[in-house]
Amino acid sequence: MGVFTRFASSLRHAGIGSMLFAAVPLTYETVVPPGGHGELDTPAIWVSPYGSFNLLLVTDKTDDYIEIHDPDKNQYLGRLGGPGSAPGKLARPNAVTVGYQLPGPAEPRDVMFIVERDNSRVSMFLLPYGNYLGSLGIGVLDQPMGIALHWEGAQLQAWITDIGPVRLTGLLEWRKGGDVVNLTNNYFDSSNLAADTLASAKRLAEFNAAQHPYVENAGFVKLR
Numbered sequence: 001m002g003v004f005t006r007f008a009s010s011l012r013h014a015g016i017g018s019m020l021f022a023a024v025p026l027t028y029e030t031v032v033p034p035g036g037h038g039e040l041d042t043p044a045i046w047v048s049p050y051g052s053f054n055l056l057l058v059t060d061k062t063d064d065y066i067e068i069h070d071p072d073k074n075q076y077l078g079r080l081g082g083p084g085s086a087p088g089k090l091a092r093p094n095a096v097t098v099g100y101q102l103p104g105p106a107e108p109r110d111v112m113f114i115v116e117r118d119n120s121r122v123s124m125f126l127l128p129y130g131n132y133l134g135s136l137g138i139g140v141l142d143q144p145m146g147i148a149l150h151w152e153g154a155q156l157q158a159w160i161t162d163i164g165p166v167r168l169t170g171l172l173e174w175r176k177g178g179d180v181v182n183l184t185n186n187y188f189d190s191s192n193l194a195a196d197t198l199a200s201a202k203r204l205a206e207f208n209a210a211q212h213p214y215v216e217n218a219g220f221v222k223l224r
Contacts, residue, residue, distance in 0.1 A: 030056070030069050031076040038062030042095045042146075045071065046110060046127050055128055057112060059093045066096060066114060068130075080130050081114075088125075088132035091118035095146045098127065099156060113158065115144045122147065122160065 039062040046055040056071040065079040081090035095115040101108040110127040120141045124133040137144065142164020150157045 028074050030058075030067075031074060033067065033076050033079065037065070037067060040067070041093075044096045044098050044112075046098050046112070048128065049110075053128075057096050057098070059096050059114070061092050061094055061117075064090045064093060066090070066093060066112075080125065085119050087135070088123070089119075090114060090123065091116050093117075094144075097147050097149055099149050099158075102156065113147055113149070115147050115160065117143050117145060120144065122158070 038060045041059045041061045043059075044057045046057060048054050054071055055077070056069040058067040058069070060067050060079070064083040065081045067079050068077045069075065070077055081088070081093065083089065083091065085091060093114050094117050097113050099111045099113060102111050111133065112125045112127050114123045114125070116123060119135075120143065121135045121137045122141070122144065123135045125131060126133055136158075137160065141160065142162055144160050144162045146161040148159045150159070
């Protein structure tokens, strides 16, 4: 039916060393957007650090959007993306997840990662505003499907499942600290480690044509 359903959480112990889900009541079904939607797939929750509101993010993989809801008030807030391959557009967004407190040019920020199977990339958007930050995996990923994030010390790792012919798993590194070029909306591999270095250089040239990057103590991203 394409309706995301929320259940109240309830757990009970059933013997030593085991835990089972108890029967839980249906809390609500999310509001259907005006005009309907396509086939929904993966949900993710962004928890606001301000305590004012939270966001429910759901992939609409056949209409190529991210649906955005207020999970506390059951309100439909809008959608992000749209069909296409241009920056900020989506093609078969299968999975979405949230990275919290990632290093930014001024202060830490929360980022939404969207896995696009048919664009063979992972796109990133700033939360809660939805500003497009850039994409990863172009020329490396084939048919990415899922993503999981994990902090390993100062390094954020993103493990990406790929069902393409090589069935690779991508590793994204988002490091804290170090003197780097500030490219807030672009991915650039200054060490020439990634397979899409030429594409990265092209994006850097386009960025320089409009803005002037500067060196600062910040984090950086690479996909290897």
